[in-house]
Amino acid sequence: MTMAERRLLLQLKDVSLSYQARRDHFAQGVHRVLDGVSMELYQGETLGIIGRNGCGKTTILRVIAGILAPQGGVVWRQPGKSCALLSLGLGFKPALSGRDNALLAAMLQGSSRREAESFLNDICDFSELGDSFDEPVKTYSAGMKSRLGFATALKTRVDILLVDEVLSVGDVSFRKKAQEAMESHVGGAQTVIFVSHAAPQVVRLCDRAVWLDNGRVAAEGDVSAVVDAYEQALRGTGRNTDATVKSPTLLA
């Protein structure tokens, strides 16, 4: 099936976004995050967005999810299609138990209270928290928090799933399990936009890729060609990928 035959779910045309960044008292600078970005997303595909830290990856997901409005350009989403960011630890309150936080997060992700309650056992099992599930999240280690966050986030059911650097959670064995769960979630009929600075993940998961650089689309199309160009540019500028800099927590 060619791209043209597939159903267009989402289209960005010449999208720009900037905001006032305060430099000093009474002095404002303009920070341009997205500069004329255009892209399309088709039903059932997994689109990768790759780029360095600060290139506008998170912002573009926020624009797509309808959290932010672009100042220029058009975002078109097929009417009636839902769209959400897969978020770890959505609004976690440290003083509440893992159970309460999971309930709240599942409700924020669109589940009714009853549905959310029915998820709790699954979330407890998947996150391997055991008795700690009923203890306050402030007593959790960072790994436990990410596991709870990931298990809760897996319950998101939307037409377009937006994933931001989600696989770098927990210890090695949990990461493997998370990766498998993620891949089975991503595979099949689910339409996904997957954002990462890590080329291998994008190559493995995505059908198509967009390379974002300084708020502009530097390349798009076949995933291996785009990733090659991205890696070449990184080598060319002598910069490393920001894997070492970026913390594993998401959109914090």
Place this chain on the structure above:
Amino acid sequence: MSLAHTLSLIDTQARMSLKCEASRYFLGYLWWLLEPILYVVVFYLVFGVLLDSRGMEFIVFLMCGKLPFVWFSKTVVKASSSILDHAGLIGRMDLPKAMFPLMVAHEGLYKQVAVFALLVAVTLGAGYRPTLAWLWLVPLIAANYLMIVAISLAAAFVVPMFRDLVLLITLTMTLLLFVSGVFWDARALDPAVMELVFTLNPLAFFLDAYRQIMMYGLPPDVPHLLGLTVFFGTLLAIMFGLLHRYSRFLALRALTA
């Protein structure tokens, strides 16, 4: 997000937030009652023991003013920064922005149930007897809550636009404490001045109405109450509209300002 889901989410969030707050203190939920009781004890010590002259009547008079005032001021101050306080969540989901001040107001309402129960208990303990006029407390509290919600939404809308307003809102609360008749009786003013105070400051009208009902068994000024209900109902509708219309701009302000 459907209305039913939003409402259930607001309720769950408010209850979780109360649970969170209670878990922070050793005495937990008991503070809902302890805090207003301590107000009463302080009033009793200052006005009943130290100043001696004024007796139980003045304590009930003060409580009818102070407790609804605290309800209003605490809710509005907390709601004013509610959108900024939830920037983390706002950066991840396109949520209706009215949800955040509504959560705060709803949380305050839960607590206020305990406070009003205490107010009634003290009023009865002081020898006042309920009359049929006490039924007016129901529409009065409803209209008072409407005012609190409408102003909370307005405060939550303006603060992300201009953060310094948080300071002004806090200052305004101090001013209102003195001009709303918490410590003095608006009825002691010249009738024309009293009308003017009630017209310009709805809070003064509400505090006086609580006293008229609970202490003297008199119904509130119904046309005035209706007028306030229409006014704050309109303000509420406008604020819902503005929060909806500028939802994404508010998100940008919360994330970047």
